Amino acid sequence: MSTLDPGSPPTDELPFFVYGTLLPGEPNHDLFLRGRTAGERAAVLPRALLYDGPGYPYAIDGHGRVHGTLLTAAPGVYGELLGLLDHLEEYLGPGHPRNLYERVVREVELPGEEPPGEEPPVTRAWVYLAAAAVTRSLRTGGSVIAEGRWITRRPPGGPRTP
Numbered sequence: 001m002s003t004l005d006p007g008s009p010p011t012d013e014l015p016f017f018v019y020g021t022l023l024p025g026e027p028n029h030d031l032f033l034r035g036r037t038a039g040e041r042a043a044v045l046p047r048a049l050l051y052d053g054p055g056y057p058y059a060i061d062g063h064g065r066v067h068g069t070l071l072t073a074a075p076g077v078y079g080e081l082l083g084l085l086d087h088l089e090e091y092l093g094p095g096h097p098r099n100l101y102e103r104v105v106r107e108v109e110l111p112g113e114e115p116p117g118e119e120p121p122v123t124r125a126w127v128y129l130a131a132a133a134v135t136r137s138l139r140t141g142g143s144v145i146a147e148g149r150w151i152t153r154r155p156p157g158g159p160r161t162p
Contacts, residue, residue, distance in 0.1 A: 013073060013078045014105065014125055014126050015070050015071055015123065015126070016070070016073075016085060016125060016126045017043055017068055017069070017071075017126065017127045018069050018071060019045065019057060019059055019066050019067065019069075020056045020068075020150045021056050021150075022069075022071075022085075023068060023150060023151060024040060024069060026150075026151075028088065032081075032084050032085065033071065033081075035074065036073060036074050036077045036080065036081045036084075037071050038072045038073065038074045039070075039071070039072040040069050040070070040072075041110065042067070042069060042070075043067075043070035043108045043125070044066065044067055044108060044111060045059060045066040045068065045108050045109075045127060045148075046065055046108075047061060047062065047063070047064075047065075048061060048062055048064060048129075048148070049062030049064040049144055049148065050064070050144065050149075051145065052142070052143045052144075058101075058130035058142075059127065059129050059130065060129055060130050061129065061135075064144075064148050065148050066148040067149045067150075068108075068150075070108060070110065070125055082126075085103075085126075089101040089103070089128040099131040100130075100131055100134060101130060101131055102128070102129050103126055104126070104129055105124055105125070106124070106125060106127045108123060108127070109121070109122050110122065
C-alpha cells in the first residue's frame with residue numbers, strides 16, 4: 001500500500017473517511033450526514049495517529065492506525081456534503097494558514113472483505129488531517145488516543161462532546 005499524493009486532484013467523487021464526531025452515534029453524524037450518505041462502513045487509516053482535541057480528535061501522519069468509517073455520498077449531494085465537511089473541519093483550501101485540518105487523499109483499508117491471511121482491500125478517500133501548526137503542537141504536547149479509536153476514549157456512559 002502506498003500513500004497517494006495529497007496534491008493530486010481526484011478524478012471522481014471520493015468517499016470520506018471520518019474518525020471523530022462524524023462517526024455513527026456521535027453528535028455531528030446526524031447533524032451533517034443524515035440523508036446525505038448512500039453507504040457507511042468500517043474502515044482503517046493506516047500510518048496515522050489519533051490525538052485528543054478540545055471535544056474532537058485530530059489524526060496526523062504517524063506509526064499507528066486510526067479506526068473510523070468510510071462514507072459514500074448519496075447521489076446528487078456530493079458537492080453539498082463536501083462543502084459542509086470543509087466548513088465543519090475549518091478547511092479553507094490546500095495549505096491555507098488558517099486551516100484547522102487539511103483535506104487530503106489517502107488510502108484506507110476495508111477490513112472484513114479479505115480472505116484469511118491476506119491484507120484487506122484499500123480504497124482512496126478524503127481524510128481531514130490536522131493542519132501543520134496543529135500537528136506541530138500535538139507532537140510536542142498532545143495526548144495520543146490509545147488504539148486510534150475515538151469512541152473508546154470516553155468513559156462508558158460518559159457525556160458526548162460536541
